[in-house]
Amino acid sequence: DAGVIQSPRHEVTEMGQEVTLRCKPISGHDYLFWYRQTMMRGLELLIYFNNNVPIDDSGMPEDRFSAKMPNASFSTLKIQPSEPRDSAVYFCASSLEEGIEAFFGQGTRLTVV
Amino acid sequence: AQSVAQPEDQVNVAEGNPLTVKCTYSVSGNPYLFWYVQYPNRGLQFLLKYITGDNLVKGSYGFEAEFNKSQTSFHLKKPSALVSDSALYFCAVRDISGNTGKLIFGQGTTLQVKP
Numbered sequence A: 001d002a003g004v005i006q007s008p009r010h011e012v013t014e015m016g017q018e019v020t021l022r023c024k025p026i027s028g029h030d031y032l033f034w035y036r037q038t039m040m041r042g043l044e045l046l047i048y049f050n051n052n053v054p055i056d057d058s059g060m061p062e063d064r065f066s067a068k069m070p071n072a073s074f075s076t077l078k079i080q081p082s083e084p085r086d087s088a089v090y091f092c093a094s095s096l097e098e099g100i101e102a103f104f105g106q107g108t109r110l111t112v113v
Numbered sequence B: 001a002q003s004v005a006q007p008e009d010q011v012n013v014a015e016g017n018p019l020t021v022k023c024t025y026s027v028s029g030n031p032y033l034f035w036y037v038q039y040p041n042r043g044l045q046f047l048l049k050y051i052t053g054d055n056l057v058k059g060s061y062g063f064e065a066e067f068n069k070s071q072t073s074f075h076l077k078k079p080s081a082l083v084s085d086s087a088l089y090f091c092a093v094r095d096i097s098g099n100t101g102k103l104i105f106g107q108g109t110t111l112q113v114k115p
Helices: none
Strands: A005-007 A010-013 A019-024 A031-038 A042-050 A053-056 A065-071 A074-079 A088-095 A108-112 B003-005 B010-014 B019-021 B024-026 B031-038 B044-050 B056-058 B064-068 B073-078 B087-095 B103-105 B109-114
Touching: A005 A088, A010 A019, A019 A088, A019 A108, A031 A074, A031 B103, A042 A065, A042 A074, A042 B103, A053 A065, A074 A088, B003 B087, B003 B103, B010 B019, B019 B109, B024 B073, B031 B064, B031 B073, B044 B056, B044 B064, B073 B087
Parallel strands: A010 A108, B010 B109
Antiparallel strands: A005 A019, A019 A074, A031 A042, A031 A088, A042 A053, A065 A074, A088 A108, B003 B024, B019 B073, B031 B044, B031 B087, B056 B064, B064 B073, B087 B103, B087 B109
16 A cells, blocks of 8 residues: 555645645545644644544634545545645544554645745 | 643753653543654654553564553653654554544654764
8 A cells, every 4th residue: 555645745825725635545544634733833633534424623723624534535624715824734644443553644734825 | 631741842862872752641541552753854653552461562663662551651762772763753642442543642752862
């Protein structure tokens, strides 16, 4: 398996624009996580899914953020409208079961100017 | 509430010396504990985990960690540090009792190994 695949790797956008980050988890994994990493706040869990169903979205910072998982092989994280403070590295991770380690994608570095 | 604390922002050690990166956790039930490493401009890589059994867990690259239930700690250790071990290390916990699968990370500790 190619691992968790995220796209794009880098995204530069203007404030107010819509941004969509994409993730393909490892095939067969039941859990999918979205994290945001910044120098100030470290690695924050935004939302996670189990069997395509959102379980906990308490980490989503505002209504401008939304995440979907329409099927077991694809998830999106959308920011609309984007703001400069959304600039961060966004990671997607997946795992098979609770006791199994999560595997991370390479991340998407988002810059909002 | 589920949480993880890494009390040190940075740990500095000389090459060849033992290293310890500290982690404490808080969960309502029984924890699954993990250590990850992140190299610059890369994603997180799994190092080791504690699920059950022996309190001393061995992982990748010569790292090990000791689970201490009474102290709610899961410190990462290595007998002899290498310069190439310099990276950002994260401790993480999943609370299995709630059957939620939520995976929470600490703030991370930068390990600097000097020649």
